[in-house]
Amino acid sequence: MTRDLVIELTYLAASILFMLGLRSLTKPDRARRGMNQAALGMLLAIVGTLVKEEIVRYDWIIVGLILGSIIGYPLGMFVPMTAMPQRIAFSHMFGALAASFVGIAEYTTALRLGEEITSARMTALGFEVLFGSLTVTGSFMAFGKLAEFITGRPVTYRGQNAANAVLFAVTIGLLIYLIARPVNQTAFFVMVALAFLIGVFLVLPIGGADMPVVISLLNSYAGLAAAATGFAIGNNVLIIAGALDGASGFLLSIIMSKAMNRSFGNILFGAFGSKITATGKSAEGLVVNEVSVEDAALRLAYARNVVMVPGYGMAVAQAQHQVREVAELIEKNGGEVRYAIHPVAGRMPGHMNVLLAEANVPYDNLIGMEEINPQFPVADVALVIGANDVVNPAARNDPLSPIYGMPILDADKAQSVIVLKRSMNPGFAGIENELFYRPNTSMLFGDAKTSLTRLAAEMKNL
Amino acid sequence: MTDIIQVYVFVLAAFVGYQVITRVPPLLHTPLMSATNAISGISLVGSLVVAGSDHGFLASVLGLIAVTCAMTNVVGGFLITDRMLKMFKHQPERPAEKN
Numbered sequence: 001m002t003r004d005l006v007i008e009l010t011y012l013a014a015s016i017l018f019m020l021g022l023r024s025l026t027k028p029d030r031a032r033r034g035m036n037q038a039a040l041g042m043l044l045a046i047v048g049t050l051v052k053e054e055i056v057r058y059d060w061i062i063v064g065l066i067l068g069s070i071i072g073y074p075l076g077m078f079v080p081m082t083a084m085p086q087r088i089a090f091s092h093m094f095g096a097l098a099a100s101f102v103g104i105a106e107y108t109t110a111l112r113l114g115e116e117i118t119s120a121r122m123t124a125l126g127f128e129v130l131f132g133s134l135t136v137t138g139s140f141m142a143f144g145k146l147a148e149f150i151t152g153r154p155v156t157y158r159g160q161n162a163a164n165a166v167l168f169a170v171t172i173g174l175l176i177y178l179i180a181r182p183v184n185q186t187a188f189f190v191m192v193a194l195a196f197l198i199g200v201f202l203v204l205p206i207g208g209a210d211m212p213v214v215i216s217l218l219n220s221y222a223g224l225a226a227a228a229t230g231f232a233i234g235n236n237v238l239i240i241a242g243a244l245d246g247a248s249g250f251l252l253s254i255i256m257s258k259a260m261n262r263s264f265g266n267i268l269f270g271a272f273g274s275k276i277t278a279t280g281k282s283a284e285g286l287v288v289n290e291v292s293v294e295d296a297a298l299r300l301a302y303a304r305n306v307v308m309v310p311g312y313g314m315a316v317a318q319a320q321h322q323v324r325e326v327a328e329l330i331e332k333n334g335g336e337v338r339y340a341i342h343p344v345a346g347r348m349p350g351h352m353n354v355l356l357a358e359a360n361v362p363y364d365n366l367i368g369m370e371e372i373n374p375q376f377p378v379a380d381v382a383l384v385i386g387a388n389d390v391v392n393p394a395a396r397n398d399p400l401s402p403i404y405g406m407p408i409l410d411a412d413k414a415q416s417v418i419v420l421k422r423s424m425n426p427g428f429a430g431i432e433n434e435l436f437y438r439p440n441t442s443m444l445f446g447d448a449k450t451s452l453t454r455l456a457a458e459m460k461n462l
Numbered sequence: 463m464t465d466i467i468q469v470y471v472f473v474l475a476a477f478v479g480y481q482v483i484t485r486v487p488p489l490l491h492t493p494l495m496s497a498t499n500a501i502s503g504i505s506l507v508g509s510l511v512v513a514g515s516d517h518g519f520l521a522s523v524l525g526l527i528a529v530t531c532a533m534t535n536v537v538g539g540f541l542i543t544d545r546m547l548k549m550f551k552h553q554p555e556r557p558a559e560k561n
Binding site (some may be wrong): 351 | 464482491492493518519525526527530531532534545549
């Protein structure tokens with residue numbers, strides 16, 4: 001009895017420490033210490049669990065803890081920041097796998113021991129394996145798309161939404177049946193298999209540019225799976241931590257879809273970017289102004305006020321360090337440099353911030369969309385590095401464009417714009433960008449990293 | 463009765479979580495994701511019991527895999543979050559608002 005009380009107290013302490021840890025993330029200066037507190041909470045919860053009465057042997061546990069540490073250490077220490085989106089998707093898969101396996105083991109053990117599974121417990125177990133399994137395969141698909149061994153283009157076919165709806169309905173039907181008749185093992189395993197399929201089909205039609213929403217949503221599902229585990233085994237720390245994760249992922253997906261001016265339904269079932277139809281304005285008859293590295297360097301060197309607009313292209317080219325180098329040269333000449341961060345630039349929430357922080361850009365200079373937009377008109381140069389849709393003025397003025405209504409960075413309002421871009425191919429959404437054809441826009445073609453290196457070399461010679 | 467209390471706990475925790483996380487600036491959204499990822503390793507609490515209860519080979523193997531996966535998230539998640547947060551630095555000497 002005293003033992004149980006002590007265990008519950010460690011869980012309570014862990015829950016509080018988790019909340020303090022997440023709260024610390026509201027302030028960059030306090031965040032590290034807060035996360036150490038959360039880690040301490042995790043340690044407490046683990047130690048508390050290890051002394052539980054139900055645990056009678058430690059061999060499997062020790063092997064698992066050692067294996068997990070061996071796999072986790074390199075995943076934590078050596079994965080480069082540029083690989084962060086796929087790294088996050090990958091670990092959602094691990095978390096969800098743990099939850100669904102615990103659910104399956106709980107279910108089979110209960111049946112083997114002839115325990116009665118109440119409908120409340122079956123509901124919890126059902127949601128646990130449902131959320132768990134679909135998050136496993138969904139995250140794997142997201143991981144594949146981000147690591148580019150699965151096509152980043154949306155995969156669509158006729159009757160896709162109808163087929164998915166049927167799959168979904170059958171799975172829910174099985175869950176309801178199981179709640180009524182928990183002893184039917186076949187139904188249980190068919191439901192698990194269908195949940196795995198749902199994960200695959202859910203992410204298949206979603207394009208790379210929509211990944212920030214998908215990753216957040218999977219984050220939320222992984223949390224809900226953990227919370228359902230808590231309901232199934234009657235453990236409050238699991239419920240609390242799962243609820244925190246679920247809320248966090250849910251909130252992030254709302255923020256991300258708002259930043260794209262699209263609803264959840266539209267992202268999940270809209271298959272954005274699958275068809276490259278010329279709904280927007282055509283680029284025919286328009287000319288682009290190409291600029292030489294020398295001219296661009298000259299303009300940047302004498303600019304007083306420069307706004308950098310990084311996009312996914314910067315991440316692909318891994319050009320964040322070169323961006324920083326060019327920024328330093330501008331600052332050395334007395335200019336001011338800031339960075340305009342669109343919430344959905346890149347492939348996950350906060351992608352650009354992490355990359356630029358890695359390149360030693362002080363976070364005070366990383367400015368969010370709402371704050372930086374009024375300042376574009378006073379900027380001498382907006383340097384667009386591999387960003388496309390997030391600076392497309394069509395979102396403001398072309399009601400026919402698929403991205404119409406999406407909040408964008410007003411780079412076009414700067415005195416002049418220099419765009420670093422590989423070629424004139426349209427961006428991920430397959431939409432023409434009229435920013436590139438404006439009279440005050442100059443294009444500097446080439447790989448962003450190479451272009452920036454050449455720019456920096458040229459600026460040093462001035 | 464305990465079921466209802468669990469629902470209470472869930473709803474209140476989700477509410478508090480929502481309130482806290484609303485105030486996390488976009489700057490730290492990636493560390494937030496990796497932090498919640500590390501915290502989702504709390505499935506360990508369930509996994510450990512499954513792996514250590516000696517309820518037959520199948521349960522033990524499932525438990526072993528679950529412990530491994532959850533521990534991977536705990537170790538990897540907290541390490542990478544710290545690595546990321548370490549990179550976020552203030553402007554050195556020069557004050558942020560200059561003009």
